[in-house]
Amino acid sequence: MIVGGGGTGGALAHDLALRGLRITLVERGEITSGTTGRHHGLLHSGARYAVKDRESAVECIEENRILRTIAPGSFELNDGLFVALTDEEADYEKLFFESCEASQIPARRVSRAEALRLEPNLNPDLRCAVQVPDGTMDAMRLPLRFFATARRNGADIRPFTEVVGMSMTTPKRVDGVQVVDRASGRRYDIGADLVVNAAGPWGEKIARMGGVDVPIQPSPGILVAVRGRFANMVINRLHASGDGDIVVPQRELSVIGTSSWVTDDPDHLAVPADHVEAMFREGSAMIPSLRGATMRASWSAARPLIGERGASTGRELSRTFKCFDHEAEDGVSGFITIAGGKATTLRAMAEATADMVCRKLGVDRPCATRNTELLPHTAYYA
């Protein structure tokens, strides 16, 4: 039983279905209607994390390689450029490049002149650049392939089915969930040997229904889509990390991201005027013509970061994921939570969670998702 129809839930349903388990997945709204569909659509090379968070970087490049094989045709595989604009950033390039190499991320140093040949719209004052295997994914259609394949393998996917409570025989045992089918209004229970909370930034709310606390901190960021492709490759600012430091081309749009703050309510995400302005300001530092671009949309997405309360900006919270076994940690059996992570690492998150599920259920079957090609996204609607 999986709660949450985002990328994590979909990848987990796929993994467990391949291992022969009977899976039901419920999602409050449409599949990928939470954080999953709303991100910038970056297939991470891991380079963004190489200097500060080696673990995330290695995880990203490994999953980047796997996704290219199991989901062919789902990406704009145009690579990415990290662009240094200032003296300070040009100095940082050495550490950045070496950190990419140390994380097994194929990186190539690119001179100013070559960078401008690759991307004619870049700021001509750039100092140097590094090419890495970033790419663009369709934030909805890649996860849909996991859902489509899971369903083909027997998983029961139920969108518009909202969890309103946990079925608990004792305060220490979760036996299933109480749901409302929002298409009919019918309320019913679904029994389960194990309930996996994969509700992303809503995970804390679901955990509380089972009487446990998980340190999930919803951390929204803003994104701005403008009309026109201002680059072929993904353009990143070559610096530690900051607001408005990435431009992801996708279809006939360019998506500029992002900012970061923290909130308690992932259903109430603001689109602050000053953040929108910052996306244009910082984006146009890398690609000057973005300044005059026509905005197509501005929106916010809540990252499901793991951390302690009291974090102020979200940037200091971990980007890696964690499985919580509520039996071991809180004495509540039949219940686990998967939290954190990134779109690029959805398969790895699912593998780790499915391993835990199988251990708890006494199922001895290995993960098969690394080598299983996914059905096309259109198969979800078959």
Added chain:
Amino acid sequence: MSSPVEPANDTHATSGTGRSVRFRVSRFKRGDRKPHYQDYAVEVAPGTTVLDALTAIRRDQDPTLILRHSCYHASCGTCGMRVNDTEVLACVTEVAGLDGGTVKVDPIANQRLVADLVTDMVDFYDKFTAVDQPLVRDSDAIPAATVPPGVPGFTRFENCIECGLCLSACPIVATDPRYLGPAGLAAAQRVLEEPREADAFSVLRLTDDPQAAWRCHLAFECTAVCPSNVDPAGAIMFLRRRLASDRVKSIFGSGRRP
């Protein structure tokens, strides 16, 4: 700029703005005989979209209201609906840009209604996947750009976001569900324009049918409502010219079809 608290200057706000707009939303649940309208009042800011308003209704007033949405930037195609009787994506339709008064919201037409604003997209995909159009195209890179080492060639996602607005607006689909329809025909045109590994002949044969390229009445509603520059009507004209010229060639024996 990372703010420690949620900032107050929300350009998409749905409360505290002082400007209230009435939404008349189509409601339907499984077992109902037919849909009915229900009214809600939502406060809006200059940037508030119809999608923001609908999710605010769900959050603050009525948790039973359901709708489809995902990307919030006109890239996934899930939030297609009819707003004041015109097919739009709710995520990029600002309430401030609509003509005064009440905002009427209905699900897209010509698809099976599931509940409220949610339709079943199976019929759309049946027609769309009749032509096996790849998600990614090889053309349309920035012309002056050099392809970097290690990249076989620039690619990008196709324009069609599979929203179903063209099928909803098409007067032929409304009267004849057998018609292949604008999205499927536009996909066929793309495959013929850039065949890659596809079998162009079978795609052409699929479109050369009274229920395909020849069924269109040139209403151009599909192109008018397309939120993603696909121009299905233009694609259908392309297919007709191509089919007609292939027929001439086959009659005079000046080439093999296609």
